[in-house]
Amino acid sequence: MFDISSIYQAQSVADAIRALEQDPGALVIAGGTDVLIKVREGKLAGCRLVSIHGLEELKGISQAPNGDIEIGPLSTFRDVTYDKIIRANVPVLGEAADMAGGPQLRAAGTIGGNVCNGITSADTASTLVALEAVLRVRGPRGEREVPISRWYHGVGKVDLAPYEVLTKIVLPRKGYEGFTGHYIKYAMRSAMDIATLGVSCLAQLSQDKRETRQVRLAFGVAGPVPMRAPGAEAAASNRPVEQALAAIGPAALGDVSPRSSWRASREFRLQLVEELSARALAEAMRKGGAQV
């Protein structure tokens, strides 16, 4: 039995917000694959929970008439990976989601939980950062949208005010259209392991596929929160593909600030940043038709 002092099963988002307002200090639980672990470890022992598990209005992935892709936060990793719209437009996000945990975990953990936990190693986070996703949140005073560049405030802290619930992850059309992408998760095991480093690269190519246009690069575990690498992006954008490949890794070193942990030293992470940036760019460009 879990050490929980109360759990309220919300019937709708409005109901969840109301329940959170009535019980300040209560925590949202979605798939529970972070929360229940923390309860078990004792970090959240005795917590009060508002469950949004199973709320239909927070599920599903659709494409708006303007081309924006809207992902319900309760979509599991598995839902994201196998979704037709994701596969057709942003396969890199589905591939990243497919690297979390193992199959049973991917059937339970949600993409909303993955961005609300504010954890730098979250496997979908770096790709969502590169895609310039927008987080739509709803609270007692209505709905607001937060660009992902302003979402992460610090380790485990995101731009969710009290009583707010994430209701959509929006991928604006201009964030993904014309790009091909690749995500690399570097970990000691190929399943059931947390990333030592995560790198997501999106690339746009010239018509003849010999030059880059816009390149976007984002990391997990290269700093306290998932982050973009603006220096590396500038160094790799609008260049002949070979030059972009040579430039991106060294430039990325100036963007990141990894630390040493029991998983890996800062030095090793820096080496991964340099090496994997180029590999992710090469693969992203290959998917876009470049000969590299």
Add this chain to the structure above:
Amino acid sequence: MMEILRCTVNGRPVEVGIDQRESLADVLRERLGLTSVKKGCEVGECGACTVLVDGTAIDSCIYLGVWAQGKTILTVEGLQNENGELSPIQQAFVEEAAVQCGFCTPGIIMSAVEIVGSGKRYTREELRKLISGHLCRCTGYQNILNAVERAVNEAHKFVGREEQEQ
């Protein structure tokens, strides 16, 4: 914090009083006596507690019992034929000597049920990934993989034959 859970377990409708703080693994083991559902790590890493919820394999140790409201649950106890014989998937584990201490076996069998039920064929590498959410502390992975592969192939032979007959 009691609540009535109504769901279908191994083909039978079930109505049982549960505490809202219980995991689905707790409910299945303690309330319903389905002890094929093993508690290993209790943090979603070892896969010993794997059951199917509406056909999908999940770790029942990190799934609240109350979330199973109205759902269909399958455990190894639900695989036996009416006459008590093992299912072809269980039989494949016997044939391939894929069982050592046996603790991880029920969980892996449930993942295999989902894999075989998909009706698809898989490479060995794909099967490795599909059972990567399970730990076998006896490290008998080769035979386990052989068993899952055998179960998939046998199901496919059977489906193939049915297709020809039509």
